[in-house]
Amino acid sequence: MQGEADTSRDLLQRLEDSLESFTQAERTIANFILTNRGGIAFETANSIAGKLHVSSITVGRFSRKMGYRHFKDLKAGLRMTMSGVPWLVGDQVTEFVGARGESNRTKRSLELELAGIIEVYAMAESESWKQIVALLASSRQVHIAGFQTERGVAATLAHLLQYARDGVSIVDTSAGNYHEIFAADPKGRCLVLIDMRRYSEQSYELAARANREGIPIVMITDKFCDWIRKYTSHVIAVSTEVELFWSSQVALGCAVNLLVNDVIGSLGKTVERRLERLSELYQAHTGHVGGSTTRKTDKL
Numbered sequence: 015m016q017g018e019a020d021t022s023r024d025l026l027q028r029l030e031d032s033l034e035s036f037t038q039a040e041r042t043i044a045n046f047i048l049t050n051r052g053g054i055a056f057e058t059a060n061s062i063a064g065k066l067h068v069s070s071i072t073v074g075r076f077s078r079k080m081g082y083r084h085f086k087d088l089k090a091g092l093r094m095t096m097s098g099v100p101w102l103v104g105d106q107v108t109e110f111v112g113a114r115g116e117s118n119r120t121k122r123s124l125e126l127e128l129a130g131i132i133e134v135y136a137m138a139e140s141e142s143w144k145q146i147v148a149l150l151a152s153s154r155q156v157h158i159a160g161f162q163t164e165r166g167v168a169a170t171l172a173h174l175l176q177y178a179r180d181g182v183s184i185v186d187t188s189a190g191n192y193h194e195i196f197a198a199d200p201k202g203r204c205l206v207l208i209d210m211r212r213y214s215e216q217s218y219e220l221a222a223r224a225n226r227e228g229i230p231i232v233m234i235t236d237k238f239c240d241w242i243r244k245y246t247s248h249v250i251a252v253s254t255e256v257e258l259f260w261s262s263q264v265a266l267g268c269a270v271n272l273l274v275n276d277v278i279g280s281l282g283k284t285v286e287r288r289l290e291r292l293s294e295l296y297q298a299h300t301g302h303v304g305g306s307t308t309r310k311t312d313k314l
Contacts, residue, residue, distance in 0.1 A: 025080065025091050033243060039068050043076050045240035047092070049251035054092060059085040065255070066238065123256040130253035130265035137250065138272045146232050146248050147273065150175065151280040153230070154202030157195050159185035161214035167234075167266045168208045174274045177292060178285050187216065195220075196227060204230040210254055210261055211238050221245040234269055236261065 029044045036044055046066060047054055059073040062085070073085050082088040137143055150156055156175065160168025168184065175182040183194060185205075191197075195205060205224045209217040213235075221242060224231050231246035233239065236254040243249060250273075252265035278285045296302070 025088075028080065039066075039072050040076050040079070042066050042068065042238070042240045043073060045243070046237055049239075049249070050237045050253070054089060057089075120257075123258050123262070126253065126256045127262050127264045130262070131268045134252055134265050134268045134272065137252075137269075138276065142247065143250070143276075146250065147276040147280055149204050149230055149232060149248065150206070150273065151179070151277045153204040154181055156182045156204055156206065157185050158182065158206040158208070159187065159216070159220060160208040161187070161216055162209070163260070164208045164210060164263070164266070167263055167270060168206075170267070171206065171208070171234075171270045171274070174270070175277065177289060178274065178278050179281060179288070185220075192220065192223075195229065196223065200227045200229045204232065206232045206234065207242075208234045208266070209239075210236040210266075213239065213241075234266060 026048065029048055033041055033044060043062065043066060046062065050057075059070045059077075062068075063070040063073050077083070077085045077088040080088060082091060156179075158168050158172040158175075160166070172182055172184045185192060186194060195203065205220065207217050207221060218241065221231055221233070222245060225245040230248065231242075232248045232250070233242045233246060234250045234252070235242065237251050239249075239251065250269050252269055254261040254263070254265065256262040
């Protein structure tokens with residue numbers, strides 16, 4: 015058993031070490047395996063080919079290049095390091111969907127979203143996650159940018175972090191020059207990008223420039239982003255594929271919640287003092303329902 019685990023780890027290491035030397039198609043397949051190792055057991059050569067827009071022959075050829083007869087053998091080599099989803103809620107899912115009389119597609123989407131959440135929680139225990147948390151907690155300035163339908167996720171991360179610490183901003187994409195990131199001293203800054211395929215050119219250009227200027231990058235993305243690792247190892251790649259019209263942002267939201275929670279834990283008591291101050295300011299200028307501030311509407 016120990017030998018199998020070592021072999022599997024060796025394969026993952028070989029994939030990471032060979033990313034730059036792979037062809038574009040091979041890099042796409044390798045990246046999918048590296049970022050989706052918890053769900054790879056449920057894939058076939060044909061399913062991967064369909065998701066990655068390559069041929070099943072290409073998947074088979076890639077498996078042979080890595081030293082396996084076919085993709086099924088490559089999966090066997092990964093078996094010991096796959097996280098495997100502990101499906102503790104399987105019966106409840108079946109019960110819930112059955113009671114509502116939903117289609118198999120809806121049931122499958124629910125299963126995929128729950129599996130994605132479980133995978134994010136497992137990811138939050140990793141060393142790479144801890145490095146990202148340290149970066150978000152210690153950087154003097156944290157710039158957050160989201161594009162297309164992921165703008166809302168970026169705004170949520172920025173707004174939550176602004177309650178926990180100073181120096182957090184949403185990048186003003188409408189200005190077109192990204193001066194808040196690049197015009198001043200890059201020291202002590204980090205950039206968080208949130209994007210899913212099809213990826214915006216803005217994401218790519220920001221990552222490339224930040225990398226050139228020595229600004230650390232965190233990328234929160236889907237399982238298919240095969241170009242970001244050229245610029246950073248701080249990648250949170252989550253499951254977004256469901257059988258609905260839009261890709262799911264559930265796992266993205268889960269990652270944001272856990273990141274903010276861990277940053278707060280890293281900052282410690284300074285957050286408590288900041289929240290008390292913000293609460294005082296809010297009550298003085300705006301107020302909460304049922305709060306002690308007398309509202310103008312109460313006097314009418």
